[in-house]
Amino acid sequence: MSEPESTPHSGPDTPEPGPGAGPWDTGTATTESDERDDAAEHDGAAPAADSDTGVGSDAETGADTGADTDAGADADAPAGADPADGAGAAGLSEAEAELAAQRIERERIERRKAAKKGPIDSGRKLSGKAAALLAAVRAVESGKTPPADLFAEPRTAPRQTASESARRPGSVSVEAAPAPMAPMPAVPAPEVVQRVRRVLSEGGAPETLAPRVAAALGEGAEERLRADPWQLLRVQGVRPEQADGFARALLGAECGPGDERRGRAFTVWLLEQAALAGHTALDAPALTAALAQRAVPDPDAALQSTLAEGEALAFQDAPAAGEEGERPVRVLVGLERYALAEESLADGLARLLNSAPKEGGSSEDWERAAASAQGSAAELLRAVAGHSLVLHTGGEASRTEPARLLDEARRLGLRAWAATHSPLGRDGFAELLRQSQEADGTSAPPVATVAGLLSGAEGPGRDDDGSLALDLLVVLDAPQLDVETAALLVESLPDGARLVLAGDPGVLWSVGPGRVFADLLAARVCPRIASRVPDPGPLGELVSGIGIGELNEVAAPDREVVIVPVRDAGEAVHRTVQLVVDSVPRAIGVPAERTTVITPGHGGAAGTRALNAALKARLHPGPGRFGGFDPGDRIVYSPAPGRTLPGHVVKGDAEGLHLSCSGTPVVVPREWVETRVRHGWALTAHQAVGCRWPAVVVVLPGDATRALSRPWVYTAFSRASRHLSVVHGAEQALPRAVAEVPAKPRTTRLPDLLRAQTQAAEERTAG
Structure with a gap:
């Protein structure tokens, strides 16, 4: 590792080309998984733009390392494989089962959102107020507070408790859950790919990109590219300078840095890069600064256009009650998929918090179980007895406490399951459960991976309403929950279920956007039990x-x-x-x-x-x-x-x-x-x-x-x-990193959404 693979002026997907390298000669292929992995490897610090933009830059975060930063190089297909010839038509088994389950669940969430009569408390899409938003952004940049009514929306109706709420519509039935070996969707038709090849060739881009471009842009990919060459940025790994070169070749004299299409494409690309670094949204001033660094002449107009077209959403980060005047109102901008996920997660957590947990044994039974335990294990049992959402923190040795909880809950008649991040973690926790079960002769360990649980490949399956067939779910490795996975998981829980999120807050955060576990710990909306079981030796x-x-x-x-x-x-x-x-x-x-x-x-x-x-x-x-x-x-x-x-x-x-x-x-x-x-x-x-x-x-x-x-x-x-x-x-860099380099911050909306839910609940109680 004689030379870092990125420079202080390159993003995580912007390697320095070697001497004599062309604009598309980027070296070894890198996948989206690589980019997410390497971005998360630096505590979510990978930049969303060049280092001087202030949007999580390398210079600020220290992400200029030997990490795998040669993204975009998979513009060249694997040697000897032409995806146009049926690549990917075969199955990816577990992966596709999971993705299919997520698609179904997202559709259910979207239907549920659309059915609501009121909007979300925390702010909504402002495409109809683009000019007003632009004024708000400029006000924030100048240190002023935007008009209070700019983002005003009526509050949602209070959620019913579990005892009075109806079963949620549109759920996934157990029969509808995809099979573990679900086939991968077929690649685009050869004629579509061939037409895209011609456009790419005209623009000087590698023809091997054609299958991925066709898959990303769908039917009419050729027409979309000709109408807006910067749509090429929607393909994972393509860099802005490559899209600019492609646009110049296709548009000729019509191409310019101030093109509205370019501004929109760069805005969306920056938000996608921020998501790779763990952010679910960005401050509007930071985003416009990043656009300026990408030579967008009028960043404010580019942001306004992106919002007006609905390609991004804007939100208000309002001060909490009693904070008025203490800090300025922030304007956040994010992609719809992460906005929907965070709002669904906050809504689902509110449902849990406002629901009475399903009875499983009497309060005396729970107290007897807690009395037989010791220390923080007893505290965990008592917390779960009376609350639907509980957080548990601790190292590896602390897993004995969720294991004890799982055993006691099943003895009390609850359908209790645990879920881990990885198969190795699942197998390790299953062995821990077996050790306790050998003493009492109970059934086989009820533990699955989170991905297997959601896809239906593992776990208890789903009931007739599409909810997971369980009463208590203990999620281990909770810091690895990104906002989309967490939303799917919470939305899959039946009314009256208990959820325990357990994990070590010291480990790296999730590869995907969000910091769900850390946000919940900071929000103080539910009991938090800190294990006192130390890791030995x-x-x-x-x-x-x-x-x-x-x-x-x-x-x-x-x-x-x-x-x-x-x-x-x-x-x-x-x-x-x-x-x-x-x-x-x-x-x-x-x-x-x-x-x-x-x-x-x-x-x-x-x-x-x-x-x-x-x-x-x-x-x-x-x-x-x-x-x-x-x-x-x-x-x-x-x-x-x-x-x-x-x-x-x-x-x-x-x-x-x-x-x-x-x-x-x-x-x-x-x-x-x-x-x-x-x-x-x-x-x-x-x-x-x-x-x-x-x-x-x-x-x-x-x-x-x-x-x-x-x-x-x-x-x-x-x-x-x-x-x-x-x-x-x-x-000396090692002790210095341990002493002085904490986790890099991530911009998320979940704390504000949870705070809004809490304030609404307090107002209902006061009323």
Whole structure:
């Protein structure tokens, strides 16, 4: 990793082209999953624009690292695969099942929103008030407060409690839930792709982009591109300068930086880049500043046009009660999908908070269960007995408390389930439940992954009304819930259900937009139980110190923690391979297949690509006949952005690459192998969230120091259960990151939405 792959003036998807490189020569292919993974790897700090814009810039956040930032390079299709020839027609199994379930659930949410007679408290789309909004933006920029009635809307009617509310319409029936092996939608028709190829060729863009352009723009893609060449920015990985070049080639003298179409496309693109960095919305002044950095002559007009066309929505971030005059009103701008998700999530949480939890045993039964527990476990039981929404915080050892809750709830007759972020986390929690169940002889562990629960591939299934067939859901790894997943989950709960969100607040936040768990903790709208069960041993002591900003030396008599100093990236790779292949198996007794390497990014001389290549050469050499993979290779499969499933290669044939992911067979069509599958001996910290291994080797090369933060170090170090080796070339940057670099802020609307719901409830109570 001799040179970072991004520069202080490049966004996460804007690599510096090499000498003599053309505008479309961007190097190795990078997927949307890569971009989300790397953005989240830096605590949501990846920029939404160039570094001087103030919108989460590299200069501000320190995202200029060896992370995999060569986005846009997948303009070139995988070698030997032409997606126009039926690529993607085969199934992606679990991935497509999940996506289909999400589509169905979103349609249900949209129908439910449309059926409401009143708008959301927190503000609505202002396409009919574009001029007034522009005046408000300028007022905010000048330090003034916009007119109080600019965003005024009537309040929604109060939600009924569970006892008096009717069952929600439009729910997904259990029969309608997609099968685990649901096929992937077919690619666009060959004639559509061919017409798009011609347009791309005329504009100097790679013709291999055609299938993705046709899929992104749908029917009439050719006409849409000719009418608005900047629509090319809707294709993941295409950069603004590439879209500008394409537009110049197609429009000639008609093309100019002030083109209204260009302003709208750049505004939407900036909001999409912000979402990759974890934001669900952006401050309007920051967004207009970012547009100015992209050479948009009149950023205010561009924003006004985007709002008027309904391609983005604007919202008011009003002061809370008693804050009037203490801080200015902010104008936030966001994409509709995230606005809908946050509003649906806030509405669903309000439904839970206003609902009486379903009875499962008497209050005396719950008290007896709590009395038999100790400390914070008893507090958790008492909180869940009387509340529909409870938050639980703690490290790995604290999982014994949700496990105890689950056992007691099932004894009291509740349909209780747990859900984890990853299959490895699911298997680990299931083993914890089995240990307690062996003593009392209860049924098999009721635990699933969040994705499997929503798709119907795992869990209790859905009842006749489309709600999850459960009374209590404990969600572990709650910090990994992005706003869309959280909205789907809450909307899927039946009336009267209890929801417990449990997790370690010190780990990296979700790859997708939002910071749901942190926002709920800060909102103080429900009981919060902090576990007092410490993680044991030297590893627990080390990680606990990192959580409060201290990197302490710990006594490790059994080599639980080992520091391996290195001088450069080449030595870091050499020592890492030595540790995995020889030292850890010999000295610690953990075999290589149960040891995982964690490094700050995918690219560079000590990124996941380089480390995986070196580890494969030593642990499982082979010709890589199947897209670089051989049977037996350790892999990670990414069925969707932000999701990583560890596994191994079974075989490859004409059907595709056959994988086994935590015992589940998966077939990845050959056309998708390059963008969905990586070797899995070395991961990024975000890929490793929700998983633990007996031994972990964390690689900290010297030129990746700007990627380090307290959440990153906390996450990486806490993935080890028995042994941690740190290949250390970061010198003083490591303790400095732990002490001084907290999680980067994310702009979200959920706190304001929750505050509005709370104020409305207080007003109803007072009335």
